[in-house]
Amino acid sequence: MALLNDNYLKLKAGYLFPEIGRRVKAFTEAHPEAAARLIRCGIGDVTEPLPPVVVAALHRAVDEMAQRSTFRGYGPEQGYDFLRSAIAQNDYRSQGMDIADDEIFVSDGSKCDCGAILDILGDRNRIAISDPVYPVYVDTNVMVGHTGSADVSGAYEGLVYLPCTPQNGFIPEPPKEAVDVIYLCSPNNPTGAAATRPQLEAWVAYALRHGSILLFDAAYEAYITQAGVPHSIYEIPGARECAIEFRSFSKNGGFTGTRCAFTVVPKSLKARTGTGESMALHPLWSRRMTTKFNGVPYIVQRAAEALYSTEGRAQVRGLIEHYLGNAAVLVAGAKAAGLTVFGGVNAPYIWVATPAGNTSWQAFDRILSEAHVVITPGSGFGSKGEGYFRVSAFNSRANAEEVARRLQGLRW
Numbered sequence: 370m371a372l373l374n375d376n377y378l379k380l381k382a383g384y385l386f387p388e389i390g391r392r393v394k395a396f397t398e399a400h401p402e403a404a405a406r407l408i409r410c411g412i413g414d415v416t417e418p419l420p421p422v423v424v425a426a427l428h429r430a431v432d433e434m435a436q437r438s439t440f441r442g443y444g445p446e447q448g449y450d451f452l453r454s455a456i457a458q459n460d461y462r463s464q465g466m467d468i469a470d471d472e473i474f475v476s477d478g479s480k481c482d483c484g485a486i487l488d489i490l491g492d493r494n495r496i497a498i499s500d501p502v503y504p505v506y507v508d509t510n511v512m513v514g515h516t517g518s519a520d521v522s523g524a525y526e527g528l529v530y531l532p533c534t535p536q537n538g539f540i541p542e543p544p545k546e547a548v549d550v551i552y553l554c555s556p557n558n559p560t561g562a563a564a565t566r567p568q569l570e571a572w573v574a575y576a577l578r579h580g581s582i583l584l585f586d587a588a589y590e591a592y593i594t595q596a597g598v599p600h601s602i603y604e605i606p607g608a609r610e611c612a613i614e615f616r617s618f619s620k621n622g623g624f625t626g627t628r629c630a631f632t633v634v635p636k637s638l639k640a641r642t643g644t645g646e647s648m649a650l651h652p653l654w655s656r657r658m659t660t661k662f663n664g665v666p667y668i669v670q671r672a673a674e675a676l677y678s679t680e681g682r683a684q685v686r687g688l689i690e691h692y693l694g695n696a697a698v699l700v701a702g703a704k705a706a707g708l709t710v711f712g713g714v715n716a717p718y719i720w721v722a723t724p725a726g727n728t729s730w731q732a733f734d735r736i737l738s739e740a741h742v743v744i745t746p747g748s749g750f751g752s753k754g755e756g757y758f759r760v761s762a763f764n765s766r767a768n769a770e771e772v773a774r775r776l777q778g779l780r781w
């Protein structure tokens with residue numbers, strides 16, 4: 370009989386979002402009258418429609434696909450030049466960062482790239498992951514066999530967990546020991562924290578000292594509002610020698626269902642071969658993409674390109690302002706309710722300490738049954754997320770205002 374990948378059996382069965390779904394279903398079945406009042410602030414998905422420039426670009430590209438003379442079949446696996454160049458120019462070079470067009474790899478999502486990147490890295494690396502964290506980083510490492518099993522707290526043997534707490538502003542410090550690969554996410558999902566320049570400088574210095582690679586997830590870059598907060602790891606000198614950056618059009622252009630993202634692999638980034646030579650990773654990622662991927666649809670790449678036009682930028686700004694406006698309403702509401710709140714300034718998430726000694730799931734159940742609001746329990750993001758919950762600002766303004774009111778109505 371064929372063998373399956375035993376690593377999948379190590380994954381924790383009760384994955385966060387299915388468990389939330391199960392509890393919400395049980396509650397609405399028991400209380401059908403409350404179902405209509407339910408407001409979901411759980412899953413991190415955008416709610417606003419695509420910006421008009423994107424819709425127009427999609428229509429134009431569809432028309433091109435309808436004509437023999439402008440029809441396109443397979444495109445370059447790494448992305449069309451028009452998009453790679455728009456990204457490198459607008460997101461990097463115009464901001465003073467030295468990134469070449471062919472260091473940009475267009476893909477169908479950062480989530481996919483965060484998992485796929487493990488293809489080009491060795492199997493014996495020491496891997497460090499923040500706690501709490503976007504679950505994809507941990508689970509993709511479990512799936513390829515980089516860990517042992519999980520303990521009762523859900524921590525996997527073999528991973529180095531970097532605690533994120535109010536003391537470090539929810540941005541982990543470099544560990545004392547040497548690790549080879551470090552996942553950083555800023556602005557952060559779930560905590561909403563954004564790393565400061567000194568914090569990122571410390572990480573780049575650490576990575577250069579140890580020959581480690583930083584996997585920097587900047588999916589929420591567009592939400593940074595505070596001056597001085599770095600938008601890219603490449604703002605830090607030396608990062609071209611130690612970092613890969615993931616960015617996505619999901620949370621800025623509303624592309625969660627349209628699918629387009631990119632990964633930056635600088636040509637100067639090197640890692641060690643089994644025989645001890647230092648070698649560039651760029652050709653490996655290029656080879657990986659050309660072999661295992663056939664590119665993002667032409668129409669979608671045209672849609673992403675439109676986000677960089679003058680109108681596109683203004684429309685993206687409008688979307689971000691909408692979601693950050695919701696975040697401000699939620700922060701104010703939670704504070705008025707006497708809760709301790711983090712995030713919501715440079716990210717569309719607010720991270721709230723559960724009051725009165727409640728666990729994350731106890732808080733979830735209280736907020737669901739008494740306020741009819743669905744939040745995300747912090748413990749689902751890692752053991753250090755226990756004692757917190759995440760509220761997403763991806764919603765209508767009316768819903769954000771209503772959630773803010775209902776949080777104030779709760780008596781803990």
Ligand SMILES: *Cc1c(COP(=O)(O)O)cnc(C)c1O
Nearest residue numbers: 478479480503558588617619630
């Ligand atoms: C939403 C999100 C992404 C984007 O994923 P896509 O696959 O591009 O939609 C990446 N990282 C984090 C932490 C996210 O929350």
